[in-house]
Structure formats: C-alpha cells, structure tokens
Amino acid sequence: MLDVPHELVEHVSWLIHARRRELKSPWRRPGCFKQALPALSHLRKNETFAQVGAGFGVSESTAWRYVDETLEVLTAWAPGLREALVGLGEGDFVVVDGTLIPTDRIAADEPYYSQKHRRHGMTVQVVARPDGTPLWFSRALPGRTHDLTAARAHGIVRACLTRQILVLADRAYQGAGATVRTPYHGHRELPDHYQRFNRVHARLRAPGERAFARLKTWHILRRARCSTNRISRIGRILQAVHTLLTCRYSG
Numbered sequence: 387m388l389d390v391p392h393e394l395v396e397h398v399s400w401l402i403h404a405r406r407r408e409l410k411s412p413w414r415r416p417g418c419f420k421q422a423l424p425a426l427s428h429l430r431k432n433e434t435f436a437q438v439g440a441g442f443g444v445s446e447s448t449a450w451r452y453v454d455e456t457l458e459v460l461t462a463w464a465p466g467l468r469e470a471l472v473g474l475g476e477g478d479f480v481v482v483d484g485t486l487i488p489t490d491r492i493a494a495d496e497p498y499y500s501q502k503h504r505r506h507g508m509t510v511q512v513v514a515r516p517d518g519t520p521l522w523f524s525r526a527l528p529g530r531t532h533d534l535t536a537a538r539a540h541g542i543v544r545a546c547l548t549r550q551i552l553v554l555a556d557r558a559y560q561g562a563g564a565t566v567r568t569p570y571h572g573h574r575e576l577p578d579h580y581q582r583f584n585r586v587h588a589r590l591r592a593p594g595e596r597a598f599a600r601l602k603t604w605h606i607l608r609r610a611r612c613s614t615n616r617i618s619r620i621g622r623i624l625q626a627v628h629t630l631l632t633c634r635y636s637g
Contacts, residue, residue, distance in 0.1 A: 425456035481594025518596025
C-alpha cells in the first residue's frame with residue numbers, strides 16, 4: 387500500500403545489501419527489502435516509529451533501527467551542488483526557490499520563525515530543472531533566513547555563475563546579480579516590455595515549481611517532529627531518493 391515505485395524499493399534494498407557486505411554482516415533476520423519498506427514509509431507518511439513498528443509487526447526500537455540504518459545509507463548517495471550541476475552549462479537554466487519545513491517550536495525560538503509563512507520552521511533552498519525535477523537540496527537554515535541570504539551562503543549564485551547557467555528566481559532574489567534573473571516590480575504600472583518579460587519569466591518558472599509539489603508528497607517535510615539539526619539530513623536523503631528516481635526514468 388506504499389505509494390512509491392517498486393523499483394525504488396528494490397534499488398534501496400540493493401544499497402542496503404551493499405552496506406551489509408561492507409560491514410561483513412550480509413545475513414540478518416530481516417531481508418533488505420523488508421528493511422527498506424519501513425524507512426520509505428516513514429519518509430512518505432511521516433509516521434512515528436511506534437506507528438511504523440505496528441504497521442510492520444516489529445517493536446518501536448527495531449523500527450527505529452531499520453529506519454536509521456537505511457537513512458544513513460541514502461545520505462551517502464546525495465550529490466553535492468557541483469555534482470548536481472554536472473551536464474549543465476552555458477545556454478541551460480535552472481529554477482531556484484526556497485521552501486519552509488514547519489517544525490514544532492515555541493514563541494521563544496525567534497530565529498526559527500518565518501514572517502513570510504507566519505510559523506516556525508527551517509528553510510531549504512531547492513535547485514530544479516525546468517521540468518520540475520529536483521537537482522539539489524541545501525542544508526536547512528533557521529526559518530527567518532532570507533532566500534537571497536541563503537542562496538549566497540550555500541554558494542548557489544557563484545556555482546551557477548561559474549558554469550554560466552541562467553537562474554530563474556522570484557523577487558526574493560533581487561540583487562543577486564550574476565546570472566540570476568528575477569521579475570520586474572514597482573508600485574506604478576510597468577512598461578509593456580517589462581510586463582512581457584515578467585510573463586515569459588513566469589511561464590518558464592512555472593514547470594520548475596513542480597519540484598516543490600514533488601517534495602511535499604513526502605509528508606515528512608510537511609511537519610518535522612525531529613530536531614532541527616536533523617532536518618538537513620532529511621533534505622539530503624530526499625535528494626538521494628529523487629536521484630535514484632531520476633536514474634530509474636532515464637534508464
């Protein structure tokens with residue numbers, strides 16, 4: 387009943403098998419396939435370890451061990467920013483935007499409060515292809531961090547400038563310079579050629595926004611119950627998952 391491709395579960399199972407061989411413990415009671423399922427279920431449904439254990443007929447501690455070991459394997463498969471941009475160069479473009487991962491915080495945790503979203507959370511920058519395929523997820527920063535500040539801190543602007551990759555972003559990235567293009571805005575009516583530019587810009591960016599829709603299908607990003615220190619790890623894990631899915635569809 388898990389709504390993820392069967393091939394993805396098999397691929398994760400092979401990664402677990404390779405990891406067990408490295409640890410010289412290939413024979414364990416649960417099969418690799420049965421260990422991959424609880425981890426993907428945890429990411430997809432954002433269930434607690436007690437719920438995962440009940441669903442797969444194991445104890446809560448065993449469910450935690452299965453999930454933690456599998457997530458550790460997936461983390462190693464997450465590419466860096468430079469690796470994610472391999473194959474792109476002058477003439478190509480990507481879509482960059484930020485998303486907030488809501489967290490359980492109290493009013494005293496001011497750095498984690500996003501004025502834009504009116505809630506506590508951690509912000510993550512996402513680089514996506516024009517068709518909406520996620521390429522790279524940044525590490526998580528406190529929710530009040532501005533998108534432009536985060537993009538510069540993660541080196542997105544510099545990396546795309548080095549490869550001469552055009553970056554399409556929203557107005558939150560105005561002032562980034564380099565190869566970043568943002569829509570025009572003003573309090574008065576814009577000239578016709580500015581409006582035409584904004585329409586073309588929005589049309590090119592729209593498919594790239596699908597990356598966030600794909601991310602939110604993993605319910606763990608809709609409300610993180612873990613420590614804020616582990617959210618960056620979750621982003622890298624989902625990046626590895628989407629990398630495996632991309633390899634599957636590209637053959």
